[in-house]
Amino acid sequence: MKKYLLKLYVTGKTPRSEKAIINLKRICRDYLNEEYELQVIDVIENPQYAEEDKILATPTLIRVLPPPIRRIIGDLSEKDKVLIGLDLEKMLHS
């Protein structure tokens, strides 16, 4: 089991979805080493998952593990806020 389990909800193959995926992959690579599992869920193909997780906005990133559950909304272009959301703020200035 990896230390981080991340779910990213996006809507179709829009530029905003692509941007979020690229931003997230870069952050994972730079800060989480290999200790993460990432699931990308398209709400148009799988609306029932969005229903279960009560997703309203896309893109939404959910940190399922480690607890507590965290939600980060947006295309993840503001890297500092993403790191705060993932409890990685100590990495900010390292």
Next chain:
Amino acid sequence: MQRDITNNEIIKLETLIPGFDHISNGGLPLNRTTLVAGSAGSAKTVFAAQFLAAGIITNTASGVFVTFEESVDDIRRNMKGFGWEIEKWEKENKWAFVDASPEPHESSIVAGEYDLGALLARIENAITKVKATRLSLDSLGAIFTQFSDSAIIRRELFRISVALKKMGVTAVLTAERTQEYGEIARYGVEEFVADNVVILRNILEDEKRRRTIEILKYRGTSHQKGEFPFTVTPEKGVIIIPLSAIELKQKSSNLRISSGSTELDKMCGGGFFRDSVILVSGATGTGKTLMATEFMAGAAAGNERCLLFAFEESREQLFRNATGWGIDFEKLENEGTLKVVCEYPEVAGLEDHLIEIKQVIEEFRPTRVAIDSLSALERVSTIKGFREFIIGVTSFIKQKEIAGLFTSTTSTLMGGSSITEGHISTITDSIILLRYVETFGEMRRGLTVLKMRGSMHDKDIREFTIDNNGMHIGKPFRDVTGIISGNPQKIQKGDFDRLDNLFDE
């Protein structure tokens, strides 16, 4: 549902919410979104849920409920009180929830641009799942508190309303207002659904709550204007009282019925008309309840069914009084010709009383109805609400071709008139005044038929007495003047002769 695509006319969807289709001239604009705005406690959520429930109960439409505020469990539980089995409907694929209520324990951080694509996808999924043609979204204010950027939310809500239109869904969006009279809704939500706006109000007036509904605008199609009273009942939910839908179309009959007193019948030119409204006005103790009681007994004699609404006295009191006047109410009730409904006016609002009165009349199907007294009902209402009640009751019983006798108490012992009369006198067909007459240190009772539409009637003020056989009407007061104005004066013999000869040549 009517369809007429050719001339681009706006088609309306019958909501089946009682009264709403009347005041909206046919229902909600089909395939469009209507904003329902109201202050806290104005029954927005009930309206939104009823819009879906009415479609399901009548088997005409299934619906999707999007909640931004209350939890799904709360809504299921709260609406059960109206008899709406949402849980069962969900299993039958007639009702689907989209739960967008906030999660209390989770915080979210915004890191970049976003839209509400997931919400739209979930709504579309739910609509497809139950094949919904109706959708309610309750309430918009709550989503603005979940997301800080209201410009994005407004844009996205507009996108959702466009998508709903494409899917052929008629939608109700609720939004909160901070004042009863002021801006339409908070956060400027009316800007993106500005075509149709309905306002629910819950106004505090003279320490009494009064609910009204108003269609503010319906772009491109007609509707009734102004505020209409409505109430929320446990069995039916929102019921709107469509005053403007009342039409002066009732038939008029020449058939006479007995007032219960042969002497009074004679004074009225042969009895009351079968479908007329009679007002009996008098001070306390002049014999109004007696007249209502005799009116009921008169029905039973002719094998009619009669209904008495008593708002002043208890059953026991009424039955004991009737026995005192030689009328056996208990026997009449057992025979099924009489029904007595006793209620304290304060137990409900006037709108609720009106709905109950109508309902009992529908069920019992009487040929005559008495309400004793209107003045007691006046206590629980504002002047405007009372006037609407009177119009509602009289038009209903006229429609049903029922005779109605209402009593009204005057505020002063001698003469005088009550506020009630001011509202009702033009609607009534007959008015009977009961008055105290003070002569030589004695209180006597006088009765006169002031008005009898469509018939000759006795113009005298007659003395009447009450004993254990009821009411007895005697001779006119020939030697007293000023009875109706409340200032009775004995006329000297000489004056009397002079008056008699006044018009002799």
